Amino acid sequence: MKLSTSLELFDRAVNLIPGGVNSPVRACKSVGAEPLFIDRAEGCLIFDADGNRYIDYVGSWGPLILGHRHPAVVDAIKSVLERGISFGAPIDLEVRLAEMVIEAVPSVEMVRMVNSGTEATMSAVRLARGATQRDVVIKFDGCYHGHADTLLVAAGSGVATLGIPGSPGVPESIARHTLSLPYNDIDCIKQVMEQQGDAVACIIVEPIAGNMGLVTPEKDFLETLRMLADRHGAILIFDEVMTGFRVAYGGAQALFGVYPDLSCFGKIIGGGLPVGAYGGKRDLMSKVAPQGSVYQAGTLSGNPVAMAAGIATLEQLQKSGFYEALNQKSDQLLSGMERAAKKAAIPVQAKRVGSMLGFFFNEKEVKNFDDAKTCNLDRFSSFYNGLRQMGIYIAPSQFEVLFVSIAHDNEHLERTIEAAGEVLNKLE
Numbered sequence: 507m508k509l510s511t512s513l514e515l516f517d518r519a520v521n522l523i524p525g526g527v528n529s530p531v532r533a534c535k536s537v538g539a540e541p542l543f544i545d546r547a548e549g550c551l552i553f554d555a556d557g558n559r560y561i562d563y564v565g566s567w568g569p570l571i572l573g574h575r576h577p578a579v580v581d582a583i584k585s586v587l588e589r590g591i592s593f594g595a596p597i598d599l600e601v602r603l604a605e606m607v608i609e610a611v612p613s614v615e616m617v618r619m620v621n622s623g624t625e626a627t628m629s630a631v632r633l634a635r636g637a638t639q640r641d642v643v644i645k646f647d648g649c650y651h652g653h654a655d656t657l658l659v660a661a662g663s664g665v666a667t668l669g670i671p672g673s674p675g676v677p678e679s680i681a682r683h684t685l686s687l688p689y690n691d692i693d694c695i696k697q698v699m700e701q702q703g704d705a706v707a708c709i710i711v712e713p714i715a716g717n718m719g720l721v722t723p724e725k726d727f728l729e730t731l732r733m734l735a736d737r738h739g740a741i742l743i744f745d746e747v748m749t750g751f752r753v754a755y756g757g758a759q760a761l762f763g764v765y766p767d768l769s770c771f772g773k774i775i776g777g778g779l780p781v782g783a784y785g786g787k788r789d790l791m792s793k794v795a796p797q798g799s800v801y802q803a804g805t806l807s808g809n810p811v812a813m814a815a816g817i818a819t820l821e822q823l824q825k826s827g828f829y830e831a832l833n834q835k836s837d838q839l840l841s842g843m844e845r846a847a848k849k850a851a852i853p854v855q856a857k858r859v860g861s862m863l864g865f866f867f868n869e870k871e872v873k874n875f876d877d878a879k880t881c882n883l884d885r886f887s888s889f890y891n892g893l894r895q896m897g898i899y900i901a902p903s904q905f906e907v908l909f910v911s912i913a914h915d916n917e918h919l920e921r922t923i924e925a926a927g928e929v930l931n932k933l934e
């Protein structure tokens with residue numbers, strides 16, 4: 507496989523951009539590879555700068571639930587460009603997207619658009635602190651909520667992939683207000699809340715964790731968080747940046763029937779453009795400036811192009827049978843890969859919620875970050891590199907999930923299963 511153009515571009519990039527990339531996991535360092543530079547993409551296919559073709563399960567890290575360049579999204583973007591690119595003033599499209607989010611997610615009565623998932627969670631935490639007049643934030647090991655100082659403690663994914671424990675640059679005086687507890691450990695959170703609950707501003711959680719691989723909440727975990735937050739007057743925040751509109755139109759909260767005070771969104775609601783959002787109960791959201799005094803702002807927030815892409819994406823998701831079709835594709839892929847692993851006698855833990863797929867090289871079930879860290883990372887590296895050589899593009903980290911899009915058809919899925927089988931058979 508010729509990769510010389512990607513390699514040349516990467517050579518130039520490393521002198522100009524830290525690590526040659528604008529977001530760390532893209533560098534492919536942990537799997538001993540160089541990043542592919544992408545030229546173009548269509549549907550579920552992505553083409554690198556050397557013209558190689560791959561079936562894509564990264565989907566821009568989650569937003570592209572419709573696949574690349576879905577015609578409805580492309581048309582919406584083209585048509586809004588006739589009106590303008592950014593006004594820094596309110597537009598009808600912001601109202602429409604807010605209506606759609608509020609209709610989709612019953613716990614959200616008001617919503618504020620921002621430009622990324624990081625901004626959404628950072629702003630939700632600020633609001634929780636402002637509303638409760640408390641400082642302590644509880645999060646869970648292996649959950650990633652973006653890179654705001656408060657939340658970059660035991661933060662899964664990129665940090666875990668690179669083996670960085672926290673991050674230099676986060677002052678101890680800020681990190682000390684954040685407690686990171688083991689995911690799915692009900693006794694631990696109960697104990698901590700008993701001791702310190704009245705100082706806790708918020709509990710923030712990925713209701714289905716997707717940044718330590720795929721880890722699902724065990725029975726009663728989310729319910730316990732809800733109960734403890736209520737008991738101690740803390741705000742419960744669900745970070746649905748990855749799960750929102752992905753695992754169900756109403757997000758993970760719709761699947762589990764547990765409702766937070768604040769929800770954070772990103773990825774899919776921007777249809778591939780930079781959008782995030784946070785929203786929740788009216789009394790809480792009314793505390794955000796200019797209605798209230800908790801300050802948060804953005805030059806490009808709610809910009810027309812991003813709003814148009816988000817609206818067009820959500821309109822497609824509303825079509826009858828969309829999630830059934832997507833889940834069926836996802837099931838076909840995961841069960842095929844699981845069968846292939848069994849045949850090759852490679853122990854894996856394969857899990858799926860909707861179109862988020864986890865494939866751990868582990869003998870035992872992964873219930874938290876400590877379990878995730880016991881995965882066989884050498885096997886994962888070989889699996890990643892083997893698949894890539896066979897034209898299958900997955901995230902270069904064991905701590906990420908695979909995303910299936912509606913653009914993957916039977917042929918793509920079967921080709922992927924076949925390639926996975928070949929690679930798994932060669933693993934040591």
Ligand SMILES: Cc1ncc(COP(=O)(O)O)c(C=O)c1O
Binds near residue numbers: 651
């Ligand atoms: C659950 C979760 N929250 C927050 C973020 C941060 O979003 P962004 O990368 O848009 O800042 C991510 C990104 O992967 C995420 O998965």
